[in-house]
Structure formats: structure tokens, C-alpha cells
Amino acid sequence: MDYQPISGVWSYVAMSLKVTLIFTVVMVVVAYTTLAERRVSAWIQDRHGPNRVGPFGLLQPIADGIKNILKEETLPATASRVFFILAPILVLFPSLVTFAVIPIAAPLPTPAGVVDMIIADIPIGILYVLAFSSLAVYGVVLGGWASNNKYAFLGGLRASAQMVSYEVALGLSLLAVLMLAGNVTLTEIVWQQQQLGMWFAFPLSLAFILFVISAFAETNRLPFDMPEAESELVTGYHTEYSAMKFSAFMISEFGHMVTASALMATLFLGGWDLPGSWDNAHWYQGQLISGFAADGSVILASPALWKTLATFGGFAAKTGFFLVLYIWIRWTLPRFRYDQVMSLGWKVMLPTALAYAMLMAGTILTLDEIGLAYGFGYGLVLTAVSGMATVGFVFMLDRGRTITGAAAQRTQRIQTKTIQVGEAGHPQPEEAA
Amino acid sequence: MAERTIELNVSRNPEMGVDGLPKASPLAPIDIAEPDLGTEEMLINIGPQHPATHGVLRLICELDGETVVDVTPDIGFLHSSFEKLGEYRTWNQIVTLTDRMDYLAPLIYNCAYVMSVEKLMGIEVTERCKVVRVIIMEMDRIFGHLLWLGTTAIDVGAFTPFLYAFQQREKIYKLHESLTGARITTSATRVGGMMADLPEGWIDQLNDFLDHFPNTLGEIDRLLTGNQIHIGRTQGVGVIGADEAINYGLTGANLRAAGVDYDVRKDQPYYDYETYDFEVPIGEHGDCYDRYLCRMEEMRQSVRILRQAIDRLPGGPINVQDPNISLPSKTDCMSDMESMIHHFKLITDGIPAPEGDCYMAIEGSKGELGMYVVAEEGGTKPVRWRIRPPSFVNLSAIPKLARGHLVSDLIMINASLDIVLGEIDR
Structure with missing residues (x-):
């Protein structure tokens, strides 16, 4: 059967449906991530969590939304009015718009043609993601500065420094992915993972770890929540915000989490790909193919509704895994200090990402020179090389070379002494008298 | 936070005016040139309303960037005498x-x-x-x-x-x-x-x-x-x-x-x-x-x-x-004369x-x-x-x-x- 991409007036219908659907789904997921965070943290901390509004507290996000809309909007007298209002908008926009280039499922066949399950399959996918995720820092910095509050100001400063620093490590850790995939389009990256026969988390394990750490820092989540740091800076850059403007900051934080999770799932866990090649589908020279035969001829794909649904389920599960990881880590770890975050970013993440990019470039070049076919064996060699690099990286981190004094932690630092009465040289009351 | 100095006449033998009264002290602040605004220390209050001060403690911090130059605890918000x-x-x-x-x-x-x-x-x-x-x-x-x-x-x-x-x-x-x-x-x-x-x-x-x-x-x-x-x-x-x-x-x-x-x-x-x-x-x-x-x-x-x-x-x-020293039991107070007296004395006098x-x-x-x-x-x-x-x-x-x-x-x-x-x- 010959599949053609959807075209004509139906493509506009499909596009508007996709935009509406994905935006709605993302917003609902954001709302329910706030609930999930509270429920999971409650579970971790041995308490109940919100369970009053609706069954299992399922209507809690709606109640929160209504509350935030009804609350009073405050505008500090000394705040810079325009930027104060602009900041939440600026911070909300990039966190949602990034989702446009992430493929969420296998192509869906319809009578009018095959619909790609992605809003905009633009050829500069990852660059678009990087560009828009960097824009989010403007909202944070503006919010901190426009509040005319010292805590907010410090929070904004921290946010700008931190996000700029980790942007570098994030971009560099992506280099390995781009080299292996040979493309910056996210659909192409998913396709290359299907072709390789394994998800990039294995052949590029160190890039995966670096990316996850940088993504945590990019989304300002604990242990990197320097800009907020409620025990130091009250709540940092959004100290002065209330009601819906505050809510916009919260939505953007969770929106960033969802987008980053989806991105990590796409780049390193195969996106919507499920194990096996039954669901593979990719546009190749005008044909929807599922792979290449040994002689180089194409194998045509057979998209189906159930395949689209199944792959969407896979994508949702992978994204959900990262969301739970975000929440789990937040409620387990303490927070870094500001300078430790910076030194981790510049002294550890950046050189490691650079060295790893070099290593992967060398390995990929060598494998291509040898003429090893791009496939499972190719992936295994890369997995071995990356595995060694990862072990070295973890070894280095574990030996306390990043955090001052951590090397001494294994040695017992506290001695318990049994002091006999009078032995310590302190006069007894009777003697003193 | 421009520094301003105020000069006060605090000498023991103040200068006398023609009417025999001491001349008015120059209380008016003498303006000095504003110092360079390039690197100024930021004064920030941590507390008395702050999540990390464990009560109503106010820490007046002088910050250079994020480095604490000096900190002065300001106490007494909970003074109950x-x-x-x-x-x-x-x-x-x-x-x-x-x-x-x-x-x-x-x-x-x-x-x-x-x-x-x-x-x-x-x-x-x-x-x-x-x-x-x-x-x-x-x-x-x-x-x-x-x-x-x-x-x-x-x-x-x-x-x-x-x-x-x-x-x-x-x-x-x-x-x-x-x-x-x-x-x-x-x-x-x-x-x-x-x-x-x-x-x-x-x-x-x-x-x-x-x-x-x-x-x-x-x-x-x-x-x-x-x-x-x-x-x-x-x-x-x-x-x-x-x-x-x-x-x-x-x-x-x-x-x-x-x-x-x-x-x-x-x-x-x-x-x-x-x-x-x-x-x-x-x-x-x-x-x-x-x-x-x-x-x-x-x-x-x-x-x-x-x-x-x-x-x-x-x-x-x-x-x-x-x-x-010790109060007797209530039953004793009600039945025993001496206990009642002790109870009375302890409660009224101490x-x-x-x-x-x-x-x-x-x-x-x-x-x-x-x-x-x-x-x-x-x-x-x-x-x-x-x-x-x-x-x-x-x-x-x-x-x-x-x-x-x-x-x-x-x-x-x-x-x-x-x-x-x-x-x-x-």
C-alpha cells in the first residue's frame, strides 16, 4: 500500500487538531505533575498529601487554578510595571513552545493521508529547542530585576548565571547525539535510534548522564534550585509575584520539566520507539519505510492506528519516568550551594562534555573508516567505549574531587569520649568554692 | 547609601555668642561628595520574617555580591521580660x-x-x-x-x-x-x-x-x-x-x-x-x-x-x-485540718x-x-x-x-x- 503524507486542506485541519491536542495534553500533564509531585512527595515522606478534592485529590489542580485566578494580583509600588508583567509571559512561552518539535508517536494513517505526530518537523529541531529554552532565562531575570526586591534580585542573578553555565554543558553533551544521528531533526534522531537497534542512552551513556544533570539545572529543580532556594532567598525571583502571575511561573517550571523529560526521552530513550522494529516508520525519498533490507532496498512501513496509540503510550511512559525521577530527586537530596553549582558546571560538566565529544567523534570516525555498518554491532562498540568513559566519570565524582572536603567523609570525624568525673580538668563545684 | 557625616559641637567649653549663650551647634549635615557607586555593598535583612531564621531573628547582612562582609544579629523581637x-x-x-x-x-x-x-x-x-x-x-x-x-x-x-x-x-x-x-x-x-x-x-x-x-x-x-x-x-x-x-x-x-x-x-x-x-x-x-x-x-x-x-x-x-514545700493531696486538704493549713499557706504565701x-x-x-x-x-x-x-x-x-x-x-x-x-x- 502506498502511503502519502497528508496534503491540501486536510493538512490544515490535521495541523490545527494537533496543535490543540498537544497544547491541551501538555497543560493537563503540567497540572497533574503538580499533583503528582505533591502525592509522590507525600508518599516519600510518609504522609497523605492532597486527597480531599475529588477522588484521590484528582481535582486538586483545578481547585488550585481557580484559587490562583481569584486571588489578588499584587504589584509592588516600586516594581517596574511593564517588565514585572512581561516576565511571567516571557517565562511561560518558551516552556510550552518547545514541545512543537518533539515527535510524540508513530505516523497516523488517515483516509486523507499519513499524519506525522509532531506539530512542526522543522529541519533545525534541536537548535530550535536550545534557542527557546535559553529564552526562558529572560523571564526569570526580568522578573527578579523588575520586582525591585533584593531577594528576587539575587535569585534572578543566580538564575542567569546558572542557566547560561549549564546551557553550555547541555549543548556540548548533545554534540555526541548529533554526531551519531548525523542530523539535528528530532524525527531523524528517533529514526537513527531505530536503525541502530538500541536507544542512545546506551551507546552515549555519558552524554545521557550529562544531559540529565544539565536538564535538572536548566529547569531550576532541586538540587539546582538556586534561583528559588526558599530557605535562603525566600522564593527568589518570584518572591513578589502573586495569584496568576505566580501561577505562570509555576506552570512554566513544570512545563519546563515536562518538555525536558520529553526531550530526554526523545534523544536518549528512543522517543516514541518501542522495542522491536514493528513500529518503525520514517519518510525516505517520498516513501514511508520501516527500514532497509540487506541489499539496500527499502522495506515499506505499515502504519496503523493501534501502532500510533501504542507508541504514544511508550512515549508517555518514558516522559513519565523522567518526571518521576525529577520529583524523586527533589524530595531526596539537599541543595547545592551557589558556587558549588557553578564549579560543577564549569569545572566538571564542561570539560567532561568536551572530552566526551572528542572521544565519541574519534570513535565514530574510526568505526566509519573501518567500514563497520551502522547497526547493532556499531552500537555495541560505542556502548563499550561510553561505558568506560562513564565509569571513569563516576569514579572521579565519587572520589570527592568536586566537593571540597568530601574525601574525608569516610573517615570517622567524631570521637566519643567517656569523660570521667573531674578528669577533664574542670573544677568541681566543691573544689572551686 | 551615600555616606553622610554630621558634625556636632560637643566640646566641654562651647564657644559663646555675644548674648552670653552658647553658639548653636552646627547640626546641619555637611554634604560630602557622593562616593563612587561602582562597588557598593548591599544591605539585606534576613528576617525577622524569613523562613530560615527559626523565629523572629533579624540578621542584618552586608553583602558583597553574595559574600557576607558582615552580619549583625538584631534580637529582641520576642522580648517578654x-x-x-x-x-x-x-x-x-x-x-x-x-x-x-x-x-x-x-x-x-x-x-x-x-x-x-x-x-x-x-x-x-x-x-x-x-x-x-x-x-x-x-x-x-x-x-x-x-x-x-x-x-x-x-x-x-x-x-x-x-x-x-x-x-x-x-x-x-x-x-x-x-x-x-x-x-x-x-x-x-x-x-x-x-x-x-x-x-x-x-x-x-x-x-x-x-x-x-x-x-x-x-x-x-x-x-x-x-x-x-x-x-x-x-x-x-x-x-x-x-x-x-x-x-x-x-x-x-x-x-x-x-x-x-x-x-x-x-x-x-x-x-x-x-x-x-x-x-x-x-x-x-x-x-x-x-x-x-x-x-x-x-x-x-x-x-x-x-x-x-x-x-x-x-x-x-x-x-x-x-x-x-509540697502541696498535700486534695483528699487530705478536705479531711485533715493540718493539711488544709499547709495548703492554704503554700497557696497564699508560697x-x-x-x-x-x-x-x-x-x-x-x-x-x-x-x-x-x-x-x-x-x-x-x-x-x-x-x-x-x-x-x-x-x-x-x-x-x-x-x-x-x-x-x-x-x-x-x-x-x-x-x-x-x-x-x-x-
Whole structure:
């Protein structure tokens, strides 16, 4: 059967449906991530969590939304009015718009043609993601500065420094992915993972770890929540915000989490790909193919509704895994200090990402020179090389070379002494008298 | 924050005008040129309303970027004039003031106060009372340390240990409640004994707590002690040497973390502490991490002491059998003439004290807690009542500890000193 991409007036219908659907789904997921965070943290901390509004507290996000809309909007007298209002908008926009280039499922066949399950399959996918995720820092910095509050100001400063620093490590850790995939389009990256026969988390394990750490820092989540740091800076850059403007900051934080999770799932866990090649589908020279035969001829794909649904389920599960990881880590770890975050970013993440990019470039070049076919064996060699690099990286981190004094932690630092009465040289009351 | 100077004429022999009156002092400020605005230190208030000041403490910080150039604690927001109020209350009425000072470990304050009064009056409490007081004091040492542990964890960003700690505190709250009827303002002690003997089943309840508490402590220990981030946040932060710690008058875990082996329970034992088998943890670096380790170990040692105290808890009366000190039972008051007279005298007059003054120090949860009372002959109220609050003295070291560190470290140092504003402001 010959599949053609959807075209004509139906493509506009499909596009508007996709935009509406994905935006709605993302917003609902954001709302329910706030609930999930509270429920999971409650579970971790041995308490109940919100369970009053609706069954299992399922209507809690709606109640929160209504509350935030009804609350009073405050505008500090000394705040810079325009930027104060602009900041939440600026911070909300990039966190949602990034989702446009992430493929969420296998192509869906319809009578009018095959619909790609992605809003905009633009050829500069990852660059678009990087560009828009960097824009989010403007909202944070503006919010901190426009509040005319010292805590907010410090929070904004921290946010700008931190996000700029980790942007570098994030971009560099992506280099390995781009080299292996040979493309910056996210659909192409998913396709290359299907072709390789394994998800990039294995052949590029160190890039995966670096990316996850940088993504945590990019989304300002604990242990990197320097800009907020409620025990130091009250709540940092959004100290002065209330009601819906505050809510916009919260939505953007969770929106960033969802987008980053989806991105990590796409780049390193195969996106919507499920194990096996039954669901593979990719546009190749005008044909929807599922792979290449040994002689180089194409194998045509057979998209189906159930395949689209199944792959969407896979994508949702992978994204959900990262969301739970975000929440789990937040409620387990303490927070870094500001300078430790910076030194981790510049002294550890950046050189490691650079060295790893070099290593992967060398390995990929060598494998291509040898003429090893791009496939499972190719992936295994890369997995071995990356595995060694990862072990070295973890070894280095574990030996306390990043955090001052951590090397001494294994040695017992506290001695318990049994002091006999009078032995310590302190006069007894009777003697003193 | 341009600097302005005001010149005042403060000379002893002011210049006289023609009318024989001193010339008006030049009070008007003399403007000087605005200094260069390039690098200015930022003045920031941490508190009195701030999530990490553990009460209403105001820390006035001078920041250079995020580095603390100087910090000045501003106290007194919670001042209630307890010491002066005490001069208008009889010996037993003062007990209710004491637990409002350290509301994180109220029973220790209750005990410390009555111990100083008993020492002044030369009252020897019964054996049972001694052991009961050791039990409630050690219980509240855990109580106070748990709050410190939870809030310190929050200040460092770890929320979960806070709730683990508070679940255990809740159990102690319940113990307080069944012992005294109140959860925080316990007022459990009386001169010469206790408000009431231990209720039925209280020891079982305490044993139940002791069975589960070490597990929870171990869980928190696993979350924090070996955690690289926690270590990075605490080791080498807020270091104070042994000599300086003594000079600043630090006591309690803050002093012991600096390597000074001074514990009032060991060095000036009271209530037979010398016969209990326990150890005092001593640090060596004097930083936040050592203070953390010391307090964690102290909680384990308190569990040891509690178990020994429960084992040796003797029977017999809890109050001294002296009608001039202890109230008779209500039944006796209603049926026995003499008891009724004693009851009347004790309620209307109070307990007469001999002339003199007395200082009594015990090891509180925050450090050496001293109570000084002065009485006149036959007085039923103190002439002067003065407290040596450990938190007050410990807080004075914060400018020294925090200078040169970052704001985040200042929060950590403040948390590690384990202060309670009730006793600082009194």
C-alpha cells in the first residue's frame, strides 16, 4: 500500500487538531505533575498529601487554578510595571513552545493521508529547542530585576548565571547525539535510534548522564534550585509575584520539566520507539519505510492506528519516568550551594562534555573508516567505549574531587569520649568554692 | 547609601555668642561628595520574617555580591521580660514562665529552674523524682535536637528529613501531653518534686518511642551524613577553633564540635549523671558538619541514658515529704485540718526561702543552661532571677563564623548553632 503524507486542506485541519491536542495534553500533564509531585512527595515522606478534592485529590489542580485566578494580583509600588508583567509571559512561552518539535508517536494513517505526530518537523529541531529554552532565562531575570526586591534580585542573578553555565554543558553533551544521528531533526534522531537497534542512552551513556544533570539545572529543580532556594532567598525571583502571575511561573517550571523529560526521552530513550522494529516508520525519498533490507532496498512501513496509540503510550511512559525521577530527586537530596553549582558546571560538566565529544567523534570516525555498518554491532562498540568513559566519570565524582572536603567523609570525624568525673580538668563545684 | 557625616559641637567649653549663650551647634549635615557607586555593598535583612531564621531573628547582612562582609544579629523581637516578671511571682508560679523560653525543649527549662531553687533552699528531692527528671530532660534533649535536625535539613534544601524528624517529635508531644496535659507549655515541675507522678502506661509509651526512634534516626542519617551535597554544604563552613569557641562562651554541641570536652553532665554532674553509662561526642574541626555529627550522636546517647533511667526508676513518693514545700493531696486538704493549713499557706504565701543566692547550671539541649536566683530571708519570691541562656551566647559567635562565607552558608551556620529565640529574647 502506498502511503502519502497528508496534503491540501486536510493538512490544515490535521495541523490545527494537533496543535490543540498537544497544547491541551501538555497543560493537563503540567497540572497533574503538580499533583503528582505533591502525592509522590507525600508518599516519600510518609504522609497523605492532597486527597480531599475529588477522588484521590484528582481535582486538586483545578481547585488550585481557580484559587490562583481569584486571588489578588499584587504589584509592588516600586516594581517596574511593564517588565514585572512581561516576565511571567516571557517565562511561560518558551516552556510550552518547545514541545512543537518533539515527535510524540508513530505516523497516523488517515483516509486523507499519513499524519506525522509532531506539530512542526522543522529541519533545525534541536537548535530550535536550545534557542527557546535559553529564552526562558529572560523571564526569570526580568522578573527578579523588575520586582525591585533584593531577594528576587539575587535569585534572578543566580538564575542567569546558572542557566547560561549549564546551557553550555547541555549543548556540548548533545554534540555526541548529533554526531551519531548525523542530523539535528528530532524525527531523524528517533529514526537513527531505530536503525541502530538500541536507544542512545546506551551507546552515549555519558552524554545521557550529562544531559540529565544539565536538564535538572536548566529547569531550576532541586538540587539546582538556586534561583528559588526558599530557605535562603525566600522564593527568589518570584518572591513578589502573586495569584496568576505566580501561577505562570509555576506552570512554566513544570512545563519546563515536562518538555525536558520529553526531550530526554526523545534523544536518549528512543522517543516514541518501542522495542522491536514493528513500529518503525520514517519518510525516505517520498516513501514511508520501516527500514532497509540487506541489499539496500527499502522495506515499506505499515502504519496503523493501534501502532500510533501504542507508541504514544511508550512515549508517555518514558516522559513519565523522567518526571518521576525529577520529583524523586527533589524530595531526596539537599541543595547545592551557589558556587558549588557553578564549579560543577564549569569545572566538571564542561570539560567532561568536551572530552566526551572528542572521544565519541574519534570513535565514530574510526568505526566509519573501518567500514563497520551502522547497526547493532556499531552500537555495541560505542556502548563499550561510553561505558568506560562513564565509569571513569563516576569514579572521579565519587572520589570527592568536586566537593571540597568530601574525601574525608569516610573517615570517622567524631570521637566519643567517656569523660570521667573531674578528669577533664574542670573544677568541681566543691573544689572551686 | 551615600555616606553622610554630621558634625556636632560637643566640646566641654562651647564657644559663646555675644548674648552670653552658647553658639548653636552646627547640626546641619555637611554634604560630602557622593562616593563612587561602582562597588557598593548591599544591605539585606534576613528576617525577622524569613523562613530560615527559626523565629523572629533579624540578621542584618552586608553583602558583597553574595559574600557576607558582615552580619549583625538584631534580637529582641520576642522580648517578654520573663526575668522581671519572675520577681513578682512565687517560686512555683515562675515555672510557667520557664517553658515559654525554650519551647523546643520545655522540660529541661522546667527542671533547670526548680533545681536552682531547690539548691538555694537546700531541698534534696526524692530518688524517684531525680530519675524522672533525668528521663524528661533526656527526652527533651532528643526533642530539641530533632527540631534542630529537621530545620537544618530544610535550610540545606532537604525537606524529607524534616518530616521524618517531626513524626518522631509528635510522639514526644504525645508523651508531654499525657505527662503534663500540655504539648509545649509543659510546666511539669514544682519545687521539691513534680506537678504529678508519671501517669499509668507512660513508661510503656516512652519505651515504644525508644524502640522506633533509632530506626528513624538511622534513616535520616543515611539521607544526610554521607550525602556529598550535604557534606559540601557543611564541611569547612562556619569553622571555629577550640580557643575561640571558649572565648566566645560557646557551650553544648557547638563547643564540643570544636574539640573541647566540656559537658556539664560529666564535669559537674547532677542527679547522679556520673553513674549513667554514656559518652559525650567530641568533634575536631568545629565546622557545621561536626556540630551536625555531635548532635546526631548526642541523640543516640540520650537514648542510652533513657534506657538506663527506665531500668533504675525506683518507686516511692515523687515529692519531698515536707508539708512546707509540697502541696498535700486534695483528699487530705478536705479531711485533715493540718493539711488544709499547709495548703492554704503554700497557696497564699508560697515557699519561704533562706537568704542567699545560687547559680545552678545544667546541660540543656542547646548548651550550658544556668539559672541564678537571689532570695531574701523568708522571701517567697526571688529578688532577682537571671538566666544564662545558651542560645544567646551561641548566637554572639555568628558574625565571626559567617564573615567571608556566602549567604547560603550564613543560613547553614545559623541553623547549625541551634538557637531558639524564646530564650535569646526572654
